[in-house]
Amino acid sequence: MxxxxxxxxxxxxxxxxxxxxxxxxxxxxxxxxxxxxxxxxxxxxxxxxxxxxxxxxxxxxxxxxxxxxxxxxSTPESRARLAAERDRIDAQIAELSIARDRLDDLIDVTSRPNPVCDYT
CATH class of the missing domain: 1.10.1660.10 (Multidrug-efflux Transporter Regulator; Chain: A; Domain 2)
Structure with a gap:
């Protein structure tokens, strides 16, 4: 084709x-x-x-x-490379999960009347 x-x-x-x-x-x-x-x-x-x-x-x-x-x-090297990539992705997922939780907190805080902005 x-x-x-x-x-x-x-x-x-x-x-x-x-x-x-x-x-x-x-x-x-x-x-x-x-x-x-x-x-x-x-x-x-x-x-x-x-x-x-x-x-x-x-x-x-x-x-x-x-x-x-x-x-x-499959070689030991290719499996190790794939495992390292998986671990990298797991770390990214963990970081994104923390960021999502922070955003949920911000949404909650800013959804209240007269929100107090405490983003720490």
Whole structure:
């Protein structure tokens, strides 16, 4: 399929798909006219890349993990890398939870008549 078709099927911009290729995350072949062509499996790969980006992984981390994904194997190094990313996300969740609780407190305080602003 062409790059536009892949973009439509994955709801990812053509620009992002080109970036994925530049980063070594996605591969294509070229038509006689030089257009990028992708296998059907590229749809699943782009969705995985998007999920990993959404989880906060960098393109370097994703590129480092893709050989294990492609080989369908797990190494101690890849598991450690994934565990470290999970721990980073857990820390972000904890920080966001604290921020949400602070906002709830502020909403409560400012919802009362004549609120006293004590944000400490």
């Amino acid at each position: 062409r790059i536009g078709d892949l973009a439509t099927r994955t709801q990812v911009s053509v620009r992002a798909l080109r970036y994925y290729e530049e980063q070594g995350l996605l591969a294509s072949t070229r038509s006689g006219g030089g257009q990028r062509l992708y296998e059907d499996a590229a749809v699943s790969r782009v969705r995985l890349i998007q999920q990993l980006y959404s989880a906060g992984l960098s393109s370097k981390t994703i590129a480092d993990l893709m050989p294990c994904v492609d080989a369908n194997e």
